[in-house]
Amino acid sequence: MRQILTVPHPDLRAVCADVEGFGADLSALADEMFEAMYAANGRGLAAPQVGVLQRLFVMDAGWKDGASERVVMVNPVVASASPERVTRDEVCLSIPDRVTPVSRPAIVHLRYQDLRGLPQEVTLEGPAATIAQHERDHLDGILCTDHAGAA
Numbered sequence: 366m367r368q369i370l371t372v373p374h375p376d377l378r379a380v381c382a383d384v385e386g387f388g389a390d391l392s393a394l395a396d397e398m399f400e401a402m403y404a405a406n407g408r409g410l411a412a413p414q415v416g417v418l419q420r421l422f423v424m425d426a427g428w429k430d431g432a433s434e435r436v437v438m439v440n441p442v443v444a445s446a447s448p449e450r451v452t453r454d455e456v457c458l459s460i461p462d463r464v465t466p467v468s469r470p471a472i473v474h475l476r477y478q479d480l481r482g483l484p485q486e487v488t489l490e491g492p493a494a495t496i497a498q499h500e501r502d503h504l505d506g507i508l509c510t511d512h513a514g515a516a
Contacts, residue, residue, distance in 0.1 A: 366397065366400050366401050366404060367397045367398065367400075367401045367415040367416075368401070368415065368416075369401055369405055369410070369414050369415060369458050369459060370413075370414055370415065370416055370459055371459050371460065371461060372459060372460055372508070374459075376413050376416050376418060377413060377414065377459055377503070377506065377508065378506040379413055379418050379506050380504075380505050380506050381412065381413055381418045381419050381420045381421075381504045381505070381506075382418060382419055382420065383419070383420050383440050384419045384420055384421055384439045384440055384478070387439075387478075387480065387481055387482035391421070391439070391480055392480050394412070394417060394421070395421070395423055395437045395480060397415070398410050398412070398415060398421075398422075398423045399423050399425070399435060401415060402423060402425070402458070403425075403428070405458050406429075407456075407458045408424060408425060408426055408428070408429070408492075408496050409422060409423065409424035409425075409426075409496040409497070409499060409500040410422065410423050410424075410458060410500070411500045411501075411503030411504055412503075412504070413503055413504065413506070414458060414459050414503060420439065420440045420441065420504045421437070421438070421439050421440075421504075422437075422438055422441070422497075422500035422501065422503065422504065423435070423436065423437050423438075423500075424436050424438075424493070424496050424497060424500060426491075426492050426493040426496050427493075436487075437479065437480055438475065438477040438478075438485075438497070438500075438501075439477055439478040439479065439480065439482070440477060440478050441475050441476070441477035441497070441501050441504070442475065442476045442477065443473055443474070443475055443498070443501060444474045444475060444476045444486070445473070445474045446470035446472070446473045446474070447470050447471050447472035447473070448470070449470070449471040449472070450468045450469060450470055450471060451468070451469065451470075451471045451495070452466050452467065452468045452469075453466070453467065453469070453492070453495050454466050454467075455467045455495065455499055455509040457499070457508065457509050457510075459503075459508070460508065460509070460510060463510070465509045465510050465512070465513050466513070467495075467499075467509050467512040467513070468512070469494070469495055469498045469499075469512075470494070470498070471490060471494065472488065472489070472490045472494060473488070473489055473490075473494050473497060473498060474486065474487070474488045474489075475487055475488075475489065475497060475501075
């Protein structure tokens with residue numbers, strides 16, 4: 366199982382490169398990330414958190430509530446975000462034992478590629494929107510604690 370990096374590891378501050386190769390290796394990475402995320406009792410995990418500096422994250426917003434829906438977003442882009450904001454307490458697997466209140470857009474529309482490289486779009490709200498934005502931030506070396514003063 367992949368180890369989740371914790372602060373102050375420098376990979377957590379890196380701006381990740383676009384994923385260009387799609388295939389079995391990428392699918393295996395996503396599976397390993399889900400395994401590490403579930404083992405750590407998380408709802409999302411970004412590739413740099415396991416030392417892979419590529420634009421990829423996995424999430425499963427509802428698995429703890431019995432409504433598992435595994436999502437893999439490759440090269441995600443926030444296409445639009447609502448002006449309405451919501452503040453939620455965020456926990457990060459790379460920052461153990463810390464809860465950070467963060468204000469983020471309540472609704473986001475993302476464009477991304479799936480594991481086959483096919484373009485996808487999704488509009489998220491509620492906890493799923495927060496998780497996706499949190500994980501997307503990791504791809505640019507941004508941690509939830511960087512938002513702490515903005516909540």
